[in-house]
Amino acid sequence: MTQMSHDEILAGRLGEAGYEARTVQKAVGGVVAVAGLVTLEDGTELFAKTLLAPDGEPDRDVFPVESAGLSELRDLGGATTPDVLYASSRILVLERMRPRRDDERFWEQLAHMLAALHKSTVSDRFGWHRDGWLGRLRQDNTWETDGHTFFAERRILRWLAEPPVEAAFTREECQALERLCAALPDLIPAQPPSLTHGDLWQENLVATPAGAPVLIDPAVSYSWPEADLSMLWCSPRPPVSERFFAVYEEIAPLHDGWRDRMPLLHLRELLSIVAHDADDWGAAEAVRRTIAPFRRVGGTPPGTAQR
Structure with missing residues (x-):
């Protein structure tokens, strides 16, 4: 046949x-x-x-x-x-939407849209009313009032039980991830959740016929707005997208040190890529670089949160 x-x-x-x-x-x-x-x-x-x-x-x-x-x-x-x-x-x-144009106007408009989304949907709980999907795998959106617990358990540690992740990382490396999660209150400032897109890399940005930005393929939840920023910051993107971050920060000021936190928040996406058991585009090695300071007890973490 x-x-x-x-x-x-x-x-x-x-x-x-x-x-x-x-x-x-x-x-x-x-x-x-x-x-x-x-x-x-x-x-x-x-x-x-x-x-x-x-x-x-x-x-x-x-x-x-x-x-x-x-x-x-x-x-x-x-x-x-x-x-x-x-x-x-x-x-x-x-x-049907149209391909985006990578010019400053597009990225400025996107910054206005995302900042307005984050500022207008502030909540007192992390999660969503139903579980979602990140690619082919479940996204656990169980409600949680503590952001550090939510990110540790629902966005990082949840991937360790996936067979491809178990195969990719040693026990020592998994322990380093656990130490990093335990240190999250010292690494990421306490901040309220907002409605987030959840899978905000450049392939999920298209345009209207007039060229304005359109969001597609979400994995929504109420989470730290910086988690959305980390997807754009750490994934491949055109140089002109730097304009997005400048405009976003003007509209919705970020805690000091936010650039240093981007790799930590991007761990969720990297682990998901490994868990999907395909070409991981270097995701496993990127995880190893981020967790390196936590590979031994008492290791020096990469900076602390600004309180």
Whole structure:
């Protein structure tokens, strides 16, 4: 039997949802879903994506959760997100957006949007009303009142039980991660949570037809705003994006030493990459560099929080 191409699978699942696709152009940039730019028989342009689950694996709520996250970012935080046209366990269909232009105006607008999101959604609890997804793996959003506990248990230590992470790191390295988590109150200033995008790297930034920034593919929760900044700071990005950080800090001033904290907050993303058991783009080595001061008891941590 001939194996169906990814485009054929996506077109078939669009048909199940009541959309008759004339063409499906494979989208680039994502690393988990099969996605495409779709033109329907009536000429309407859409964006759609699906997951290729292994045989026998139950359907997941990835797309209903993503849809809820997009709505939350828009309705509560005023962020621009695509309209969700259809969401099921099999497929997500969105209003079609455009590639972004990497110029200063785009990154300045993004800074205004993200600062407004963070400033307008301050909460007294970390987490969310439902668990989410980071890639193919569950994101534990259980409510917690202490930010250091939340970040340690739900965003760092939760990855240590994943088999690829167990295989990638020695017991000594895992102990170093545990020491780092125990030291978080001395490394990261106490600060309230806000609604965060949760997976804010450059591939999850697109644009409206007019060129304004649009957020896609969220992994939302109420967390430290600096966690969103760490994704942009530590992931590959164009040089012009430096403008984002300058404008964001003008609108929403950050605690002293925030740049030094970016690698600590990025550990969650690095460990997730390792846990997905693919080419980790050097993620495991980046983890080792960050935890190096904690590899021995009594090691000197890289700075302390500004209280």
